[in-house]
Amino acid sequence: MSLWGFAVRRWQFTLVLFALLIALGAASFVSIARSEDPTFPFPATTITVVWPGADPSDMERMVVKPLEDAINSLDNVKKIASSAYDGLAVVHVEFHYGSDPEKKQDEVIREFNRIRPTLPPDIAQIDIIKNNPGLVNIVQFALVSDSASYRELKERAENLRDLIETVPGVRTAETWAFPRPELRVAVDLERLARAGVTLGQVTQAIQGQDASVPGGAVDVGLRRYNLRTSGGYTSLAQLEDTVVGGAAGRIVRLRDVASVAWATEEHAYTGRYNGRRAVFVTANQKDNTNIFRVRDGIYAKLPDFERSLPAGIRLEHGFDQSRNVARRLDRLGGDFALAVGLVLLTLLPLGLRAAGVVMISIPLSLAIGLALLYLAGFGLNQLSIAGFVLALGLLVDDSIVVVENIARHVREGYGRVEAAIRATDQIYLAVLGCTATLLLAFLPLLFLPEGAGEFIRSLPAAILFTVLASLFVALTVIPFLASRLLRGGAAAAPPAGGGLPAAARRFV
Numbered sequence: 001m002s003l004w005g006f007a008v009r010r011w012q013f014t015l016v017l018f019a020l021l022i023a024l025g026a027a028s029f030v031s032i033a034r035s036e037d038p039t040f041p042f043p044a045t046t047i048t049v050v051w052p053g054a055d056p057s058d059m060e061r062m063v064v065k066p067l068e069d070a071i072n073s074l075d076n077v078k079k080i081a082s083s084a085y086d087g088l089a090v091v092h093v094e095f096h097y098g099s100d101p102e103k104k105q106d107e108v109i110r111e112f113n114r115i116r117p118t119l120p121p122d123i124a125q126i127d128i129i130k131n132n133p134g135l136v137n138i139v140q141f142a143l144v145s146d147s148a149s150y151r152e153l154k155e156r157a158e159n160l161r162d163l164i165e166t167v168p169g170v171r172t173a174e175t176w177a178f179p180r181p182e183l184r185v186a187v188d189l190e191r192l193a194r195a196g197v198t199l200g201q202v203t204q205a206i207q208g209q210d211a212s213v214p215g216g217a218v219d220v221g222l223r224r225y226n227l228r229t230s231g232g233y234t235s236l237a238q239l240e241d242t243v244v245g246g247a248a249g250r251i252v253r254l255r256d257v258a259s260v261a262w263a264t265e266e267h268a269y270t271g272r273y274n275g276r277r278a279v280f281v282t283a284n285q286k287d288n289t290n291i292f293r294v295r296d297g298i299y300a301k302l303p304d305f306e307r308s309l310p311a312g313i314r315l316e317h318g319f320d321q322s323r324n325v326a327r328r329l330d331r332l333g334g335d336f337a338l339a340v341g342l343v344l345l346t347l348l349p350l351g352l353r354a355a356g357v358v359m360i361s362i363p364l365s366l367a368i369g370l371a372l373l374y375l376a377g378f379g380l381n382q383l384s385i386a387g388f389v390l391a392l393g394l395l396v397d398d399s400i401v402v403v404e405n406i407a408r409h410v411r412e413g414y415g416r417v418e419a420a421i422r423a424t425d426q427i428y429l430a431v432l433g434c435t436a437t438l439l440l441a442f443l444p445l446l447f448l449p450e451g452a453g454e455f456i457r458s459l460p461a462a463i464l465f466t467v468l469a470s471l472f473v474a475l476t477v478i479p480f481l482a483s484r485l486l487r488g489g490a491a492a493a494p495p496a497g498g499g500l501p502a503a504a505r506r507f508v
Helices: 003-009 011-031 056-072 101-118 150-164 189-195 199-209 236-240 291-308 322-346 352-375 382-392 397-411 416-446 450-456 458-475 477-485
Strands: 044-050 077-085 088-095 125-130 137-144 170-176 181-187 213-220 223-229 243-247 250-253 258-264 276-285 314-320
Touching: 003 011, 003 416, 003 458, 003 477, 011 352, 011 477, 044 056, 044 101, 056 077, 056 088, 056 101, 101 125, 137 150, 137 291, 150 170, 150 181, 150 276, 150 291, 170 291, 181 199, 181 236, 199 243, 236 258, 276 291, 291 314, 291 322, 322 352, 322 382, 352 382, 352 397, 352 458, 352 477, 382 458, 397 416, 397 458, 397 477, 416 458, 416 477, 450 458, 458 477
Parallel strands: none
Antiparallel strands: 044 088, 044 125, 077 088, 137 276, 137 314, 170 276, 181 258, 213 223, 243 250
């Protein structure tokens, strides 16, 4: 018995299968990951070195060149691109696609640590960042205030960052656009000279008091205690009380030779939101997570945080990437409704029942295609959604041909069940050939190499899965529905006269 014959004659099984496929598609739609762009492993690392006061030639000679030589010794290096500016060097290394990104990141860090003693000792900042297409911020918030100090804004922003990082699905959250606070010690050289203390003594005293040094272990009876010299300042008063020297029988403290106050580092840039001074908090999501669930989890934390803000600070929602994803999903829904309307319009000459049978193939094929996409590890993003939109114009072809041929057999006098089986027997090879042509047209896109192929892979996957689903639906569910819904002769027996249609029996 053929596949379509089984689907028509064992209609109970086909009906249960029909319901299960719809349920599978609905469950996949709820569970599938949603994001703006596809995520995939990309073996690349960027090293950023900040050396204040150095010109580009010094950065190239003393920082960039040693880094390039060290990284070039690694395996599978595809490209190294470097840039040197005033006080800044950026080295980007890309490895051949297929290399393990985590392993290559570790190798770059190892090589950097190996040559670190040869680099200038007064380098201010070093960042080694693994490039990842998934490290795109999905939300941005702004703490806006014209009166609050940067120190207070920083503390509030860090509290919000820590709150966001507790949300399931959030990879990291970061704070931006504020100068780092620092304790500034302004030494009075005249008072320092009168006290007989050198600047080196002041520096050494502050550094020594702020250090925490393990003191070893002491055994007392059967117990063992670890000793540690506690250090670290907790207030300005403690820093001012630091003993920096002694002269003429008296102790010289830091307050005697210097003034201590909170300050901020030099402003590299100023953050503004709608023209007002602000600091920003951003967050990105983990791979294979639902952007809407992550967004909702973050937003659920905001009301309590907003209530804790003082009157002079306001929380603003600056950016929400989920709006773009929702807009694309809405567009898919609009295209789906348009496709159903056009199919209904073009199939009206076949009759409303035939058009209804064909239209069922659209949601059912999309549901199966979405389930296959989910099981294959892909998510809903702008490329896979574009693939579904493109497939909307292809997935009804097989069903139209099958339904039209079944309707022709019914008009010739066959019973609906026999017409469904005979018509599908007659045309299945043509349907297979047509579908194979479509599949072969998009199949090469599925095997494009390296990062570009990985990025667009969800688009041909969505098309191929949906078209394959439409073939399955056209050869199983459509004959079953046609055998039950089309107008015509009896639902079971073929026409009399040796199985020939009535029009043919008149010539026998």
